Amino acid sequence: xxxxxxxxxxxxxxxxxxxxxxxxxxxxxxxxxxxxxxxxxxxxxxxxxxxxxxxxxxxxxxxxxxxxxxxxxxxxxxxxxxxxxxxxxxxxxxxxxxxxxxxxxxxxxxxxxxx
Numbered sequence: 001x002x003x004x005x006x007x008x009x010x011x012x013x014x015x016x017x018x019x020x021x022x023x024x025x026x027x028x029x030x031x032x033x034x035x036x037x038x039x040x041x042x043x044x045x046x047x048x049x050x051x052x053x054x055x056x057x058x059x060x061x062x063x064x065x066x067x068x069x070x071x072x073x074x075x076x077x078x079x080x081x082x083x084x085x086x087x088x089x090x091x092x093x094x095x096x097x098x099x100x101x102x103x104x105x106x107x108x109x110x111x112x113x114x115x
Contacts, residue, residue: 024106025055025080028098032114037088043081043100043108050074055081056103062087063094090114 027044039060047053054075060068068085076082081100090096094114101107 022053022102022104022106024102025100025108028100028108028110030096030098030110030112032087032090032096032112034090034114037086037090038084039087039090039096040084041082041098043083043098045075045080045100045102047075047078050076050078053102053104055100057099057101058083059099060085060087061097061099062089065089 023045025043025045029042029044031040031042032038033040041058041060043055043058045055051074054072056072058068058070058072058081059066067087067089070083072081087096092114095111096114097109097111099107099109
């Protein structure tokens with residue numbers, strides 16, 4: 001019984017560093033260009049190893065309809081994930097919501113109204 005407890009304790013210690021560095025995105029920044037109908041999104045998410053700890057999903061919803069869902073196997077750079085989409089269905093006063101998910105821990109959503 002003591003051996004099992006010791007093994008479980010050691011295994012738990014191995015996972016502590018992963019939890020300590022894993023974190024959700026800290027911010028989502030939008031830049032909509034009405035003339036070109038492009039939406040540039042920057043998901044702020046610092047990472048030391050972008051192949052192991054990264055933003056793995058970005059979803060864009062416009063006026064309640066999911067327009068884009070993209071998955072990733074790594075992150076753009078060590079500061080975050082950057083994406084650009086052509087969005088022809090955006091009008092003045094459209095509500096654009098962006099959801100971003102970290103492959104290890106947490107997510108973040110932000111919404112803007114197009115002016």
